[in-house]
Amino acid sequence: MSEIAHRVSHRDTRAVARAATWIENRRPEAEPLLQELFPQTGRALVLGVTGPPGAGKSTLVDQFIRALRAQNKTVGIVAVDPTSPYTGGAILGDRIRMLHHHADPGVFIRSMATRGWLGGLARTTLEMTLLLDAAGFDVVIVETVGVGQDEVEIARLAGVTMVVLVPGMGDDVQTLKAGIMEIADVFVINKSDLPGAEKLQRELSAAFHDVKIVSTVASEGQGILEALEAAEEIRGSKAVTARTAEIWSARLREMLRDRLLDRVPAQEFTDAGIEVAERRTDPYTILHAWLKKY
Amino acid sequence: MSEIAHRVSHRDTRAVARAATWIENRRPEAEPLLQELFPQTGRALVLGVTGPPGAGKSTLVDQFIRALRAQNKTVGIVAVDPTSPYTGGAILGDRIRMLHHHADPGVFIRSMATRGWLGGLARTTLEMTLLLDAAGFDVVIVETVGVGQDEVEIARLAGVTMVVLVPGMGDDVQTLKAGIMEIADVFVINKSDLPGAEKLQRELSAAFHDVKIVSTVASEGQGILEALEAAEEIRGSKAVTARTAEIWSARLREMLRDRLLDRVPAQEFTDAGIEVAERRTDPYTILHAWLKKY
Numbered sequence: 106m107s108e109i110a111h112r113v114s115h116r117d118t119r120a121v122a123r124a125a126t127w128i129e130n131r132r133p134e135a136e137p138l139l140q141e142l143f144p145q146t147g148r149a150l151v152l153g154v155t156g157p158p159g160a161g162k163s164t165l166v167d168q169f170i171r172a173l174r175a176q177n178k179t180v181g182i183v184a185v186d187p188t189s190p191y192t193g194g195a196i197l198g199d200r201i202r203m204l205h206h207h208a209d210p211g212v213f214i215r216s217m218a219t220r221g222w223l224g225g226l227a228r229t230t231l232e233m234t235l236l237l238d239a240a241g242f243d244v245v246i247v248e249t250v251g252v253g254q255d256e257v258e259i260a261r262l263a264g265v266t267m268v269v270l271v272p273g274m275g276d277d278v279q280t281l282k283a284g285i286m287e288i289a290d291v292f293v294i295n296k297s298d299l300p301g302a303e304k305l306q307r308e309l310s311a312a313f314h315d316v317k318i319v320s321t322v323a324s325e326g327q328g329i330l331e332a333l334e335a336a337e338e339i340r341g342s343k344a345v346t347a348r349t350a351e352i353w354s355a356r357l358r359e360m361l362r363d364r365l366l367d368r369v370p371a372q373e374f375t376d377a378g379i380e381v382a383e384r385r386t387d388p389y390t391i392l393h394a395w396l397k398k399y
Numbered sequence: 400m401s402e403i404a405h406r407v408s409h410r411d412t413r414a415v416a417r418a419a420t421w422i423e424n425r426r427p428e429a430e431p432l433l434q435e436l437f438p439q440t441g442r443a444l445v446l447g448v449t450g451p452p453g454a455g456k457s458t459l460v461d462q463f464i465r466a467l468r469a470q471n472k473t474v475g476i477v478a479v480d481p482t483s484p485y486t487g488g489a490i491l492g493d494r495i496r497m498l499h500h501h502a503d504p505g506v507f508i509r510s511m512a513t514r515g516w517l518g519g520l521a522r523t524t525l526e527m528t529l530l531l532d533a534a535g536f537d538v539v540i541v542e543t544v545g546v547g548q549d550e551v552e553i554a555r556l557a558g559v560t561m562v563v564l565v566p567g568m569g570d571d572v573q574t575l576k577a578g579i580m581e582i583a584d585v586f587v588i589n590k591s592d593l594p595g596a597e598k599l600q601r602e603l604s605a606a607f608h609d610v611k612i613v614s615t616v617a618s619e620g621q622g623i624l625e626a627l628e629a630a631e632e633i634r635g636s637k638a639v640t641a642r643t644a645e646i647w648s649a650r651l652r653e654m655l656r657d658r659l660l661d662r663v664p665a666q667e668f669t670d671a672g673i674e675v676a677e678r679r680t681d682p683y684t685i686l687h688a689w690l691k692k693y
Contacts, residue, residue, distance in 0.1 A: 388651055
């Protein structure tokens with residue numbers, strides 16, 4: 106076993122942080138490390154927490170961390186913010202959270218912004234969960250912001266997906282973005298002391314038969330253990346297992362695609378673009394020539 | 400020349416509509432047709448109209464159509480709505496527009512929703528502009544909604560890009576989404592009779608030196624001809640030519656990528672996903688085996 110793999114599997118914070126940077130920057134060192142670590146994965150509860158802005162996801166995740174630490178469980182957190190490609194930095198709530206748990210070696214927090222490139226984020230997120238799983242964190246939480254189609258692809262995790270909603274969001278369940286609702290294994294009705302909580306519960310029960318529903322008031326610590334238990338219970342279910350296989354299938358496809366394209370020198374694409382723009386040849390002739398060559 | 404190519408190049412509305420459906424549905428008939436038609440492209444003014452919701456894009460495009468028809472010019476319109484992946488249908492403004500111009504063979508309108516799949520929309524849009532260009536429309540307008548990163552990739556056209564803004568949007572120019580501002584060849588300050596129009600003009604002039612700025616009140620037909628003239632003038636500029644080459648380069652890369660992946664049977668991806676999910680093997684071992692095979 107390489108030294109870094111050894112250190113990661115002993116939950117050495119600095120080694121985990123370095124490996125996370127390799128993954129995020131698509132460094133060549135990441136792949137052999139993850140290949141080495143892969144047999145040690147599959148033990149953590151991987152928990153995705155997603156939902157529309159304002160649902161209280163960060164507060165909920167913060168309470169999860171406290172509750173798990175009180176049970177002496179270790180927690181790795183990946184915070185993904187695909188909605189702010191231009192900030193290039195950490196989320197505010199995330200920075201506050203880091204301050205809280207900075208000195209606790211049982212908590213590892215990593216935030217990722219998109220830097221204007223959503224495409225590979227689902228894969229990076231998956232590899233981050235592998236890393237933290239292999240590092241021996243008992244629970245790996247992936248918090249994602251946003252409800253667009255691309256965000257759903259990132260929130261659709263190889264694990265249990267928790268969708269956080271609040272009563273009275275101005276929409277009934279029917280009009281909520283379909284994509285994010287369809288990936289839920291557990292619904293959390295947060296701020297459930299607000300008017301409309303029962304109505305939301307009824308609507309969710311009617312629309313989604315096989316999905317667990319838990320009510321929380323995260324800001325006051327209510328319902329936190331129930332939400333974690335619901336996630337743990339559904340963990341080995343058919344739905345979660347099937348989704349995990351689907352996600353691996355999709356990510357493997359992307360990995361193959363990227364590798365195949367790596368074989369073509371970048372200059373070829375640049376030159377071809379100019380040729381077509383100047384109408385010296387048509388795009389389909391170029392494509393057929395490439396397919397013969399590669 | 401094939402019969403359909405012949406009919407398209409004579410602007411036969413039904414043939415153009417059928418070819419548009421082939422392009423949108425990725426039918427195998429699309430590619431040989433576009434290859435055949437490609438030498439006839441490059442004549443139309445291809446004009447992208449984009450900007451935040453509420454800027455008045457649809458009204459502006461409607462006025463462009465009227466002004467161009469008054470000059471006896473033909474117009475093809477592609478309306479793209481990447482923000483509503485779940486509607487699956489045409490935009491409301493678009494339907495109204497179709498009613499207006501339904502009987503006019505000099506106007507062809509096609510709307511595309513994303514159907515939950517943004518990835519290929521930039522390519523479909525490009526192929527639609529090729530089709531309408533080859534069909535002999537004097538001006539091809541692509542109207543796109545939305546300001547996210549993916550939408551910018553679609554709005555970034557092989558042609559002139561017009562970004563429509565309104566005064567007093569609550570943000571100054573600095574805080575407007577960077578992505579969409581950076582692809583502008585022409586800024587249109589619409590609703591320029593509103594307070595703040597001069598301030599917006601000053602800020603745009605200071606921030607973007609080489610970009611034309613035109614003021615319009617689209618709802619009253621003011622500034623329409625000036626906006627079209629600005630687009631026509633900038634059409635052959637270095638910036639537009641360079642972007643066109645870049646876009647072709649990116650689209651060719653995608654086309655090659657899709658074709659290379661087509662060689663791998665879908666079942667292989669499904670099986671591999673299950674194997675990894677069940678941890679019978681690691682993803683990197685599978686990847687290396689594929690790279691040897693394909």
